[in-house]
Amino acid sequence: MSFQDFDSELGVGDHAARLASLREQLRKDDLDGFIIPRADAHQGEYVADADARLAWLTGFTGSAGFCIVTADQAGVFIDGRYRVQVKSQIDLNHFTPVPWPETAPSDWLQQALPDGGRIGFDPWLHTRKEIETIDHALKDSGIGLIAVDHNPVDQIWTDRPAPPVGAARMHRDDFSGESSADKRARLAAELKKAGEAAAFLSLPDSISWLLNIRGADVPKNPIVQSFAVLSDDGQVALFADPAKFDDQLRAKLGNQVSILPPAGLSAALTDLEGPVRLDPASAPEAAFRLLEGSGTQISPGPDPAIMPKAIKNQAELRGMRDAHRRDGAAMVSLLAWLDKQDPANLTEIDVVRKLEDYRVQQGITDISFDTIMGAGPNGAIVHYKVSTATNRRMAQDEMLLIDSGGQYPDGTTDITRTLPLGNPPEGSVEPFTAVLRGMIAISRAQFPKGVAGAHLDALARQFLWSLGLDYDHGTGHGVGAALCVHEGPIRISRISNVALQPGMILSNEPGYYREGAFGIRLENLIVVQEVPAEPGRQMLGFETLTLCPIDTRAIDTNRMSQDEIDWLNDYHAWVRAELSPLVDDQSQDWLIKATAPIGLISSL
Structure with missing residues (x-):
């Protein structure tokens, strides 16, 4: 049994024909266009196959986005995480990628329908806030939003899967x-x-x-x-x-x-x-x-x-810490095994399955999302999902990005590690070091009560910015305790204004992506906690939950401060102490080497 499906039919089909059928249905319904969101009636990021309307119509399987169809245009709105992925999934002869939120749906609609029109939407699939925002922006445009009783996509989706009936x-x-x-x-x-x-x-x-x-x-x-x-x-x-x-x-x-x-x-x-x-x-x-x-x-x-x-109590935090110890043991076992393999003998799917086997041994009930196993250029696809069609054989001296997690009875994990398969590829050391320094900056941050994720986001990006680089996703998302790996309302991003409070768990995952070459992302989960402060002032910081070595082969220590190196060495000492008793002798030997202290003199 595998928790991950490598041959999913989601997003597969004759999308041009489906688009034509939808346009015919819109004509029957007296509509000039229709909005097809990714979300279901619960506004879920991950949806059941029965609710995957966006993927069924367009082929795009990302976790965020929407499509607007008119009589002669079909825009697929995607954020920075999916700019590469969308081009490989949709039929560019019939659908057009639209950068979002840079392009608002109201602006696109006014360009597509300069003389006005009736745009349908399913009121069960959109929030009040979303509809009010679009409707306000369309004021005086002659374009009206029309709530429909019957979703036209559902009317043409003749082989739509049945709703899920999973046991509670x-x-x-x-x-x-x-x-x-x-x-x-x-x-x-x-x-x-x-x-x-x-x-x-x-x-x-x-x-x-x-x-x-x-x-x-x-x-x-x-x-x-x-x-x-x-x-x-x-x-x-x-x-x-x-x-x-x-x-x-x-x-x-x-x-x-x-x-x-x-x-x-x-x-x-x-x-x-x-x-x-x-x-x-x-x-x-x-x-x-x-x-x-x-x-x-x-x-x-x-x-x-x-x-x-969002504010975890002590029992939930205890469960999350315990789950991360077991998950760390699974990751160390995987990385120790991988270090002994010839990359040319492995595919992305091989490594996904091996990691899943190690997590099963540690007691997962499921994975927490489809494992992102991006070798070489596939690592530059931020939310890459390997399939039998895309499965890539690995190669010496390229980067491998592994973003994965497990669902345990007592906790949820999410971890990303990026490592060179041999020597770091050309041009990767400088951004890898900048990404690591950004992750350390968030890990070490201390801030007063009332600070939100928007205030911290720049800490993770500063070293990339100094190189003229950046990444097009948030730095962190909230994480549930034995629940959803992406949990609102907290984030570390430029648009998050929710004040952080003790007990909140977030990811800390800066990255860098060079299309056609490699991707870099490092991710730990962190929990907000109180830290010492002067009398009368409440200060907060972070406790790291994730236990797994960070590969040091692509680090230029000459670009790091002594405080940053000390943090990494202390982190590795903690990882070694916590995980050594949980892994076999071979993995333990690897762990000791992987967590050896580093100094200011670069070995590169």
Whole structure:
């Protein structure tokens, strides 16, 4: 059994024919265009095959983006992570990549429809905030956004897969650190204090966290796809396929949690008495329209679970630390094995499978996302997913980028290491050293309470910027505890204004990508913690969770400060002490060499 699919049909097909069919359907529906998002009704980054409309229509399988189709244009909007990938996946004769957010959808639409028109959208697949932003920007353009009752993509997708029905299970209280009853009571008290009768939850990871349940509806993400209404008395109406819940789980959830068929959601929303909290940034536009249509008072506000979920308690942190020890042992075993192989005898898929085997030995329940195993030029594709069609044989003296993670019963991991297969390729040492220095800068950062990810992002980029280089993705994302590997609302990026708080877990992953040559990324997970400060002032910093050596063969130590070298040597000493007892003798020998102290004199 393999957790990763190398022959997925997702995104495969005659996309020109599908585009033509969609345009015919739009003519029938009296629409001049239609927006096809990546997201599903839960605004998930990772979606079930039944909801992969963007990939089915265009061939693009990235985790973010959307397409706008008109009678004569089809723009696929992608951010900096996917500028290389999209060109290899879509039919450039029929679809056009559009740089986003540099090009706003409103600007593109006004260029595509200078005389105005009717642009359809599925209100279940877009948030209120998203629709209001586009609609405001289209004011006086003659272009109107039209909410449709029937998604035209679904109408032409005749072989659409069935929705997932993964079995739900309990997440142990000793892993969660708080019972579901206590969580519900805590959040319900906050609703009552705010004068709100209920809150509508549409994010499955929020619901799974709140109820201490886990599921198998979306590969790599242990969530139960569902909607929920939390009342101010702590009761929850959970709208999910009842077949996912066995009698034992129902009994553990108790009589304050009612499991109801999803088909009853719309009627239940219209029956609510307000005020009802809805999150404009995550709840579907359709939910707002249903409540507005019934006259129910809406209280716009954040998902009540999103911040409590982001701030991990001591039990969750303990589980994450334990999971990272086991995951570190798997990574060391892989890297020790890889160091003894002839690269010419290996393909990317070979190494993905080997890493998965080591993680299975450490007790994973799944991988936390499809492993990115980018050899040579494939490493420059930021979210590269190897398939049998793209599988590349490795070569001596090229870079290998490994970005991977595991789902363990008690924690979620995400780690990236980049290493030369032999000697570092030409032009890689300078950016590798700059990326490493950026990662160290974030790791060592100390900052006052109230600082957000936007304030820290430049610390990771400064050394690349000094070389005239940069990367087109954020520096870090939030990470769930035995939940989704990408978790809101926190990030380290230029657009993140959410203040960091103790207990929040983020990735720390600067990178550099040279199209056609190599990619470099180094990633550790870090947790926000309090650090010593003068009386009356609260200062924060980071504890590193990830345990795995950083390859030193592509480092120019002459470009590093003594403090940076000391940090790396201390990190490696910690990794060696923690992981040596967990690996076999051969891996232990490799680990001792890989974590040997380095000095200021470069060996290159």
